[in-house]
Amino acid sequence: MPKEKRGRALGIVSTAVALGGMTGPFAGGLIAEWFSWQWLFLVHVPVAVVATWMALRYIPAREQEYRSEPLDSVGAFLFIIVIGSVILGLTDGNTWGWRSTEIISIFSVALVALLGLLLWELHQKTPFLPIKALAIPAVSGGLIISCTSFVLANTVLVVMPFYLSGLSGISPLSVGFIMTAYPLLLAFAGPVAGHMSDRFSSRVFMFLGLCGMGVGLMVFSIGFGQLPLVWIILVMALMGMGMGFVASPNNSFIMQHAPKEHVGSIGGMIALTRNLGMVLGAALGLASKQFS
Template identity: 60%
Template sequence: MSQRQRFFMMIAICLGAFLSHFTAGIVNVSLPQFTYIFQTELAIAQWITTGYLLVIASLLPFMGKLGDRYGHRVLHNYGFLLFTVSSVLVAFSTTVTMLLVLRIMQAIGAAMFQATNIALIAILLPKEMRGRAMGIMSTAVALGGMTGPIAGGMIASWLSWEWLFLIHVPVAILATGLAFRYIPSLEQTRETRSLDLVGAGLFMLLVSLVITAISNGNGWGWASEGILILFGGVLVLAWAFVWWERGQSVPFLPMAVFRRSAVSSGLFISFTSFVLANLELVVLPFYLLDQAHVSPLTAGYMMTAYPLLLALTGPFSGWVSDRYRVRPLIFAGLGAMGAGMTVLAIWLEALSTVEIIAVLALTGAGMGLIASPNNSYIMRHVPMEHAGAIGGMIALTRNAGMVVGAALGLGMMNGDSSQAAHPTIDAYRVVFAAGALICLSGLLVWWYAGRLERKKKRGTEVEKA
C-alpha cells in the first residue's frame, strides 16, 4: 500500500470515528425542543439519544463478528453508506416514530464502521505504524465527543432542527467516497464456518439490558422495581449466554482469546479508563456552575483542556508504543488519571480555575497515554481471524465505560435521585474519591496481568531451552 493510500485511508477511518461520536451528542441540547415539534413526551424524545447509543453498544461485537466473516472493508464502507443516507432521511421525518426508526438506521451504520475500524488498522497497516494510527483515531473520537454538544447548542440557537442531522452530511459523503476509494479489499481470510446467531442474539440482549439499567438507574432509583427487574433479566441472560456458548464448537465470542491476559486485562483497562474520564467530564461541570460559580461559557472553555491534551498525547503515545514497551505507558496514563482524581477528591474546593484546568489536562494526557497503546497492545495478541470480534469488544468497552462513568458520577453526586438541586462539596469529593479507587483497581489488574505475561514468557523460554 502506498503512502498516499494509507494517508487517505486513515482520513476516512478517522472521519468515521469522529462522526459517530459527534452525532451521539449533537441532539442532547435540543431534546426539549423535539417534544414541541412532534407533540410528544420528553421520555419518548430522549430515545433519540438513548436509542442511538443503545443500538450502537448492543451491535458492536456482532458487527465485528460479521466483519471477520464477510470482510471488514465491506462492513465499514457500507456502514458509512447507511449512516449517510439515513442522516439525510431523518431530517425529513414527519413523526417522532419515523425519526426514531431512521435514527436507529443511522446507529446501525455507525456500529458497522465503529466495530471494524480498529480491525482495519490492525490488518492493513504495518506493525510499526499501528499505535500511532490508533492514537490519531483516539483523537478523532475525543474531538467528536467534544464538538457534538457545542455544535448542537449553536444549531439550537440559530438554525432549524433539521440541521442537527444534516450538518455533518458533507463530511459523511467525503468519508464514504474516501473509504470506497482508498481502503483496500485485500484483508484476512474470511470465515466459512456458521455464525452463532443464538449466541449473538443473547449477547445483544444482555448488553441492551445492562446499558438500559445503568442509564435509567438514577432516574428510576437503583432500588426501584423496574431496575431490579432489569438486573434480574441481566443475570438470567448472562447465565443463558454462558450455558449456550459452552456447547458451541464455534462460539459467538472467541472465549479462548479472552483467556489471554493481555486481551482480558486490556479490555478491562479500556473500560476503566472511559469510566474515569466520563465520570470527571460529567460531574465537574456541575461543580463549576454550582460551587465555583463560573459562567457556562467559561466552564465550556475550561473543559476543553481534557480533549486538547488527549489530542496532543494520543498520537505521540501511539508512536512511542510502536517503538518501545507499551506497559509503562499505560501505567503512566493510569497514574496520571488517578493523580487527577486524588487531587479533586482532597483539594477540590481549594483549587483555582487554572489548577482545575491543569487537573483536566492531566486527566486528558493520562487518557492519551492509555487509549492507543492499549488498543494496539490488545490487537497484537489477537489472531487476525478474530480481529473484528475483539475490535468490536474494544469499541463496546469504550461505549459502556462512558455510560457507566456518567451514571456512577451522577448517582453518587445526587444520591438516589437525579432531582437533587445542589449537591454538597462532600458529595463531589466522594465521587472523585471513588474515581481514585477505580483507578487503583485498574493499576492492580494491569500489574497482575504483567506478572502473568512475564511468567508465561519465562515458561516459554524454559521450554525452548
C-alpha cells in the first residue's frame, strides 16, 4: 500500500481481526450450547481449508528480490529458546505456581538465553533480530505499546466469560453476545482511527485509545462484581473502542519509522508483541481469577 494509505489499510486489518473476535464468542457459545465441546476444535478444519484456498487464489504471486545473506541460525535458536520459555512459563504459571522451582527455572533459562541473544546479535553483520531498527525509539516504543495494549485487553477478555457464566440465568450463547461489545466497537473504531491517522498524528489516537482502555480497567477494578450488566457491556465497548484507536495508528506509526530493509522483520515483531501481550494478559487474568 502507498505510504499515505497505510493507516487506512491497517485499519481494515483491525476490522478483520475484530470480525473474527465478534464471530468467535458467538460461535463458541452456540456450539457449546447445541453441540459437544469437541466441535469447538473440529469447526476450525473447514475454515482452514477455505482460508488456504483463498490465499492460493487471491494473494498475488510476484517476483521477490533475494539477498544471498547467511541465516543467523544461532540467533534464531536463542530467540526460539527465549520466546518458548516465556510462553511456557506464562501459560503454566497458574498451574505450577509462580514461585515453584519449575517456573523459576524456566524464566531463568529465558533470561540467560535473552542475554546471550543480545550479546550475539550485537556482533553479527546480518543479525536475526533487527537490532538497528529496534534501536529507533519510535519502533521500540510502538512495539511496547502494542504488547501493553493487548495485555490490558486480554486480562479482561479472559476473565469476563468466567464471571458472566457464573451469573444466574446467563447461558453460554448470551455470554457470547455480551462479549461481542468489545470487537464490535473495535471493528468500528479501527478503520476510522486508521484513516484519520493518515491525515493527522498517530500519537493523538494512541493516547486517546490508551486512556479509554485505562478508564475501562479502572471502572472494572473499582466496581467489578457490583456493576449491572448494562455497565459491563458499556465498559467492554469502551475498551474495544480504545483498542481500535491504539492498534491501527500504532502499527502505522511503527511501519513509518521502520527502515525499508527491516519492514518484514518489524511486521513479524508486531505480531509477536500482539501474541505475547495476549498470553501475558491471559496469565494475569487467570491469576486474578484464581486469587479472587
